[in-house]
Amino acid sequence: AQRVTQPEKLLSVFKGAPVELKCNYSYSGSPELFWYVQYSRQRLQLLLRHISRESIKGFTADLNKGETSFHLKKPFAQEEDSAMYYCALTTGTASKLTFGTGTRLQVTL
């Protein structure tokens, strides 16, 4: 069975500081990984997916199969980045997402 682990419940950084939200997964096959974000009073929305290899709102994430990780990074945090971030996995043929427990990012001045 697949599992997603986000070790930090809360990550607090200063504006302009680098951000790294950690995500580790366990799955024996080739997973597809996603980051979802939920801003205050808004619904859960897709931030980025590893297959697209894109940068969204300055965030990037690289899939490291050797370390089974998919950490989310941004070089300079902004106040508007404050939100709840969830890492999620699908096995490709499956129709479901397996989510981690989430990390709350708090960007302070």
Next chain:
Amino acid sequence: ETGVTQSPTHLIKTRGQQVTLRCSSQSGHNTVSWYQQALGQGPQFIFQYYREEENGRGNFPPRFSGLQFPNYSSELNVNALELDDSALYLCASSWGTSVYEQYFGPGTRLTVT
């Protein structure tokens, strides 16, 4: 184009009762997935409905059941409510069964007392 909507926004039920939650999919979408999000946890997959048939189910007991209607809206029914069923219930709609283009609704918060 309208987004995913869910009703009611929140409700309170007593242990042992039954509840029905509703989800209207985004225009043009034919698939609805349901997730349960307990406090402090990530969403957990309950099941998915595609063209009115169940297409995949998570680790939930049979008292969690669903329906999808010809207009692709969906219901989640929970019988014999337990205290642990208290959670935010999310639905997500998509075109086809892939998770790549799932759009989530705002959720229904269920409290079981």
